[in-house]
Each structure stands twice: as C-alpha cells, then as structure tokens.
Amino acid sequence: MRLDRLPPAQAERYGALECPDFTTTPWVEGPPLAARRIAIVSSAGLVRRGERPFRGREADYRVIPATTPANELLCSHISINFDRTGFQEDWNVVFPLDRLNELVAMGAIGSVAANHYSFMGATDPAEMENAAREVAGNLRRDGVDGVILPPV
Template sequence: MARLEDLPPATAQRLRDLECPTFAATPFVAGPPLARRKVAVVTSAALHPRGDSPFRPGSAEVRLLPATLGAGDLVMSHVSINYDRGGFQRDLDTVYPLRRLADMASAGTIGGLAETHYSVMGSTDPKAMEETADRIAGQCRQEAVDAALLVPV
C-alpha cells in the first residue's frame, strides 16, 4: 500500500470522505521545555506482545506496553489491510519509535522516556474511547509524563 494518492480510488475517496470527530473545546496544555519533558508514545497500530490475544475489530481497549518490551516481542493486529506493513517488518521504529526517542533522551533533546506506552486500534470510533483516554491519562499522571506522541498508521 502507499500514500493516499496512491491508494485504489475508492479506498482513497473513502478516507477523504471519512467523518472525523470534532470537539467543541480546544484545550492547549503548556509544559516545560522539551529537554525536560518525559514522553509517552500512543500508537494506534494495535501493537501487542506476541502471545496476547489480537485486538478485535472495533475494539476500544488500550494495551499498556512497558518500555522494556523487546522489538521482537511485538506483533500488529490492526484490522485494516489498506496500509503498508513492510516498514514495520523492516524496522519497528518506523511505527513505534522507542529506540529513536531513547536516543533523543540520551542526547538531551527530550527529558526522558515514559516507563509505559500505549496501544489502541486506530479505526475505532473515538466516541467509544472515553474510558481508554481516562486510563492513558491516569497512567501518564502516575508516571509524571508531560508529552504524549500520538503515532497513527
């Protein structure tokens, strides 16, 4: 699969026409300089450790991914077949950039990396994910995270 303009016309049009959620409020939370921020990743690639049950289509759950998970431990059970998985197969950081962020923490560009990261199913209606958002925000508060990097596929 490829970029939107390279997709089959019907698939690309469906994505262009996709009804997206809108929000009445526009919160904008300030924080410390980037070099002092602790960053967590939220991936919507439906990643989880091998051996755990796959995400079901339409799932609104979140799976907590400890930062200590090895690259070889993760598999992807996203429902969609309309995007490239070759990048994920070659290099996990193409989708879930924990090694890159660890490098940036070592270089002092960011303050650090969270102990826990988060995986959800990207095609699920966000209206069903209020509890999931509560859980992610709650865990981030516990770990004093002050930046969430949202990475779709």
C-alpha cells in the same frame, strides 16, 4: 499520505472519512523538551507477543512497557489496507522507542515513559473515551508531560 497520488475514487474516500466533532480546543503547555518525559500512544493495534490480539473495533488498550524487546511487539490492527513491511523491517517505523531513547541520550528530551500504550485505531473514538482518560491518568502518574500519537 499524498492523496493527489492516489486514484481519484480512493483519494475521495480517504478525504471523506467520518471524523469526530469536538467542541473543545484543549491546549496544555509544559517545560522545554529537554525536561519533558515522553510517551508513545499508538493507534496501530500493537500487542505484545502472546497477548490477546485486537479482534475487531475494540475500545480497550494494551500497555507496552518501555522494556519490551522489539521481538515481542506485534501489530494486530484489523485493517489490511496499510503497509506492514516497514514495521516488519524496523519497528521504529511505527513505534519509535529506539529513536526516543537516542533523543534522551542526546539530551534533546528529558526521559522516556515507563509505559507506552496502543489502541485499535479503527474503533469509534466515542467508544474509546473512557479508556483514553484512563490511559491519561496512568501517564500522569508516570510523570509524562508529552505524548506522541502515531497512527498507521
């Protein structure tokens, strides 16, 4: 988002949003992309149709199997102040599973994870820590060695 194109007061609010203060700088390397297994961990509050939507700033997560059809994925993020029409037209705007599968077919990445994950991005990150570490364990067991983290 280009803050310089927003009204000044709005740009200032986004620029001043509270952020967690991490003391560590973790850094993990890995094989070339063509050999990596990639997962999406979204903070868009995505749920599968019929699943309990996120109702507030909840710290848990939802599992999105790679076999999930596009028609089964809904966005339950509590904020209404972001565009949803992009996701409505094309789920890859938020959850680019088709694009990742194409990259596998091209040989640009090794494989796509069996499961992807979604959190509610408006939640305090400190409250999400246990769930995030649990998701990391699930990803490790799936052989994932590269994660892309899209917000909304």
